[in-house]
Amino acid sequence: MMRLNLLLLLGVLLSALYLVNVQYQSRRLYSELDRAKSQALKLAAENERLQVEKRAQATSARVESLARSKLQMRAATPAVTSYVSYAGATSMPDRPASADGGRQP
Template sequence: MIRLNLALLAAVIASAFYLVHTQYESRRLYTALDRSKAQAHKLESEHEQLQVQKRAQATPARVQGLASRQLQMRPVTPGITQYVTVFEPQAATTEGER
């Protein structure tokens, strides 16, 4: 009878330790999940902010201003347009001339 009581006591103690360990792991995982959700929310808001900045930087007026100031580009006009024609080279010799 004493052996049975000791075996049951050991099982209860082992079960209690396992329960404490499981609760600890559950809380640890919950806090990790909460931190990950907060980081995901932060990254999502930062991504939205960067998208807004990207759209602001790519406006046609800003691009044209940068092109004229920094790259010294100017609008195309027929007076400054240069046309390039490509001539196809003709074969130097043909079969009949050899």
């Protein structure tokens, strides 16, 4: 009987130690989960802020003002448009197109 009591006492002590260990691990994992959730919320807010900033940076008015100020670009109008013609195209206008795409051997 004494042996059975010692065995049961040892079983209770081992299960108590195991229970303490499991509770400790559970609390540790819960705190890690809480930290991860708060980090995810911070990252989501940062992502939203960056998306808003990206949309603000990509507006057509901002792009146009940067093109005018930094690149010294101007809008294309008929007054500043130059048309360039290819001189080789006018020298042989009656030449038929060949089957190989106009390439010569």
